Amino acid sequence: IQTLENNLTNLVKRNSELENQMAKLIQICQQVEVNTAMHEAKLVEECDELVEIIRQRKQVIAVKIKESKVMKLRKLAQQIANCRQCLERSSALITQAEHSLKENDHARFLQTARNVAERVAMATASSQVLIPDVNLNEAFDNFALDFSREKKILEGLDYLTAPSPPSIRDELCTASHDTITVHWTSEDEFSVTSYELQYTIYTGQTNFISLYNSVDSWMIVPNIKQNHYTVHGLQSGTRYIFFVKAINQAGSRNSEPARLKTNSQPFKLDPKTAHKKLRLSNDCLTMEKDESSLKKSHTPERFSSTGSYGAAGNMFIDSGCHYWEVLLGASTWYAVGVAYKSAPKNEWSGKNSSSWVFSRCNNNFMVRHNGKEMLVEASHQLRRLGVLLDYDNNSLSFYDAMNSQHLHTFEVSFLLPVAPTFMIWNKSVMILSGLPVPDFVDCPEEQQEGMTTLCRQQDSPYVSGMKGCH
Known part of the structure; x- marks a missing residue:
């Protein structure tokens, strides 16, 4: 009995589902009928409008043909009348000249001949009236009816559908620290009336449908006529998600989403902050230590209260995500990190609460903060040391950039703007700024795995795992 009741319950449930499904299908059928009738009515309306346009143009062109005919015939009739008058005068003159030639009285002949000769000369000089204003070729060749282009357009009339989805070309897209130029292609761009670009900060959310439905978070650029667009005012070192919508009267279709990122804010070394024994290159991207003082002592001046051979970057950071790299060359004594403006200038970076650094002291690598x-x-x-400062997410991370390995992360609740800081005690280092955040930095899972093997003291109060940057 229990089995029969269960089966009966399932059957009732299934019947209910079938009824719902059938109701939906019936509703769709009705909608198809309504839509079809609407499109048929629209087709008749559009074709009638085309026929009316052709009828009106036919009348306009016919009037132009008749006007051209009247104008040419009027000119020709005037010329015919002029020719007839000239012909009548010439005939009378010829008759008079023949009569004068028959005159036997020499004196009368001379008097008559002089008068006739003048009139003949005048008649010959006015012969240009015989040149027609409208010649035979102009009467027919300066007007033509050619509707081949229009015929092709009419033959191409079809049922308009929404454009094919455009495709964002990642390899053509470019970026600076605050702009991204998006390029895309469309298979049927001639049927597209405009494009719409939408973008938002990529938070790592993998459910694109949920992300797309978060309408408030999207910025929209409508009515784009070309197949590229530059977005300004973006955050530096930040990954965005873009998609393009192709639009015409029939509807629209979206491209697949593309993840693009801005570069980091570029900066250089600030000569005003450089120690007098450091040499900066002309482009302020390389600094070199005068090593004559090292030859006098086997121990670097990092243990001295005045041994701060460093320089700071020429920008202060108070928001956003920033990444730069340091080419270390053969240097074995250096410190790289960030510091508040208030950090002591004559003190080793990291020995105070206003600076955080990654340092190498000969064969030892270490991180240092507040002593x-x-x-x-x-x-x-x-x-090649990579530095990632995610100010908004309170983290400062260091990487072996060549091997894509995470070395260490400080978790810092920054209270003030910070500047990149660099110190060396031998050789030279070179700064590379304005870089995009590398892909290996954008993968928190990989960073966590690398961190567990590369960091020795996980329980330190100021050491933690890497937090992903946008």
């Missing part, structure tokens, strides 16, 4: 040091595992072949 606390912690060893970090890194390759002695480390030649």
Whole structure:
């Protein structure tokens, strides 16, 4: 009995679902009927309008043909009348001349001949009236009816559908620290009346439907006529998601979403902050230590209260995500990080609460803040140090950029703007700024895995795992 009741319940449920499904299908059928009738009526309306336009143009062109005919015939009739008058005068003159030639009286002949000769000369000089204003060729060749282009357009009339989805060309898109230029292509661009570009900050959300439905978070650029557009005023070092909508009268279709990112804010070394024993290059991207003082002592001046051989970047950061790299060359004594403007200028970076650095002291790599040091595992072949400052998410991270390895992350609740800071005690370093955030930095899972093997002291109060940047 229980089995029968269960089966009966399932059957009733299934019947209910079938009834709902059938009701939906009937509703769709009705909608198809309504839409079809609407389109048929629209077709008749549009074709009638085309026929009316053709009828009106036929009348206009017919009037122009008749007007051209009247004008030409009037000119020709006037010329015929002129020719007839000239012909009558010439005939009378010829008769008079023949009569004068028959005159036997020499004196009378001379008098008559002189008068006739003058009139003949005048008649010959006025012969230009015989040149027609409208010649035979002009009467027919300066007007033509050619509707081949219009015929092709009419033959191409069809049922208009929404455009095919456009495709964003990632390889053509470019970026600066505050702009992204998006390029796209469309298979049927001639049927597109305009494009619409939409974008928002990419937060790592993988459910695009949910993201798209968050209408408030999207910025919209409507009525774009070309297949590219530059968006200004973006956050530096930030990943955005874009899609393009192709639009015509029949509707619209969206491209697949594309993730594009801005570069970091570019900066250089500020000569006003550089130690007098440091040499800066002309482009202020390289600094070199005068090593004559090192030869006098086996121990770098990092242990001295005045041993601050450094320089700061020429910008202060108070928001956004920023990434730069330092080419370390052969230097084995350096410190790289960020500091408040209030950080002591004659003190080693990291020995106070206003600075955070990654440092190498010969064979030891360490991070340092507020006088606390912690060893970090890194390759002695480390030649390219990546620095990621995510000010808004309160993190400062360091990477072996060549090997895509995370080295360490400070979690810092920044209270003031910070400037990039650099210190060296031998050789030279070079700054690379204005870079995009690398892809390996954008993957928090990979960063967590790398962090567990590269950081020695996970329980330190100022050390934590990497927080993903936008």
